[in-house]
Amino acid sequence: MKRISIIICIFISAVTLFAQNNNFSYQAVVRDSNNHLVIEQLVGVRISLLRDIPNGVCDYAETHTVKTTANGLIALMVGKGNVVSGSMTNLDWTKHSYYLKSEFDITGGSNYTITGTQLVSGVPFAQHADNINFTEQQTLTISNDTIFLNGATNSFVKLPVVDIHFPDSLSSYINDVGYLTYDSIQSVSYFNNDAGYITSYVDSQQITLSGDTLKLERGGSVVLPVSCCSLAVAATTKADSLLGVVDSLDGVLTALGTIACQPKVITTVVTGISTYTAVCGGNVVSPCGYEITERGICWNTTGNADLNDSHSAEVGGVGNFTGTLTNLLPQTKYFVRAYAICGNDIVYGADMVFVTK
Numbered sequence: 001m002k003r004i005s006i007i008i009c010i011f012i013s014a015v016t017l018f019a020q021n022n023n024f025s026y027q028a029v030v031r032d033s034n035n036h037l038v039i040e041q042l043v044g045v046r047i048s049l050l051r052d053i054p055n056g057v058c059d060y061a062e063t064h065t066v067k068t069t070a071n072g073l074i075a076l077m078v079g080k081g082n083v084v085s086g087s088m089t090n091l092d093w094t095k096h097s098y099y100l101k102s103e104f105d106i107t108g109g110s111n112y113t114i115t116g117t118q119l120v121s122g123v124p125f126a127q128h129a130d131n132i133n134f135t136e137q138q139t140l141t142i143s144n145d146t147i148f149l150n151g152a153t154n155s156f157v158k159l160p161v162v163d164i165h166f167p168d169s170l171s172s173y174i175n176d177v178g179y180l181t182y183d184s185i186q187s188v189s190y191f192n193n194d195a196g197y198i199t200s201y202v203d204s205q206q207i208t209l210s211g212d213t214l215k216l217e218r219g220g221s222v223v224l225p226v227s228c229c230s231l232a233v234a235a236t237t238k239a240d241s242l243l244g245v246v247d248s249l250d251g252v253l254t255a256l257g258t259i260a261c262q263p264k265v266i267t268t269v270v271t272g273i274s275t276y277t278a279v280c281g282g283n284v285v286s287p288c289g290y291e292i293t294e295r296g297i298c299w300n301t302t303g304n305a306d307l308n309d310s311h312s313a314e315v316g317g318v319g320n321f322t323g324t325l326t327n328l329l330p331q332t333k334y335f336v337r338a339y340a341i342c343g344n345d346i347v348y349g350a351d352m353v354f355v356t357k
Contacts, residue, residue: 037072042108060086281322282338
């Protein structure tokens with residue numbers, strides 16, 4: 001008996017996907033042993049997905065009966081056939097690779113004599129998305145009257161101009177950075193920065209005497225004793241109290257100036273993600289022109305990476321820069337952030353998160 005052999009040219013398209021049904025398209029060109037196309041003929045097909053290796057465990061199998069075209073082409077949807085075993089929805093594309101085994105019976109039956117096996121190189125997106133969590137990391141910053149959102153959109157919005165209220169009496173202040181908590185100053189100068197801190201203070205008041213009462217123009221009075229010396233002591237005490245408030249405010253303003261001049265580092269979005277490498281970078285801004293001696297990126301698998309972890313460094317400077325993360329592990333979640341060195345200070349940007357292929 002003459003044995004019939006078939007040459008099968010197979011290719012899988014993992015681009016045309018149906019996310020709700022976990023299907024992907026499959027096409028094959030069938031030729032006989034003389035390299036002639038098998039045209040307009042029913043062919044029996046059995047599809048099996050084998051785990052990790054060409055002869056691995058079969059996690060899913062199905063059968064089809066399809067007719068070749070005038071060009072010897074068959075087309076079908078893997079996941080739409082008659083299920084023999086397993087379930088497409090239970091395949092874990094994040095932990096395993098799969099080999100597609102195709103078997104054919106050119107008579108249209110189930111006596112499969114022709115077999116081919118190949119790696120499914122493109123992981124179907126729908127199956128992969130069902131098994132991973134994804135969080136986009138963005139950073140929100142403000143500079144003068146503009147708020148910036150850095151991430152996938154890199155958008156910004158300008159704040160509306162509002163009237164600035166000047167307090168009209170001197171009182172106390174509390175909290176860590178010395179914000180004025182009551183209407184406390186009549187004449188001030190200011191500058192617009194990230195938080196609109198008040199940067200200088202001048203107090204000018206008139207003192208008057210009415211009967212035995214000494215009055216301060218914008219609040220506060222004291223009844224004088226008969227003694228002129230007592231009057232001098234009371235006036236001196238009031239003046240010392242006012243000078244103490246001015247000295248405290250001067251210390252607050254010095255601290256705020258240091259904070260405003262600190263360099264700022266923004267981590268940019270991770271791109272070019274592959275199995276072992278990825279590309280990231282940042283943007284360095286030095287508001288007061290301080291020299292940036294070094295900048296780069298650092299990464300790890302736990303978060304808040306610093307220079308004790310893996311890092312890529314380059315010569316300092318301001319503006320945008322990029323670097324390459326190397327020696328990564330496949331299918332691993334990484335945290336990466338940009339950094340800059342200014343004097344003895346190391347400034348870090350926010351964490352970006354990505355997963356290698």
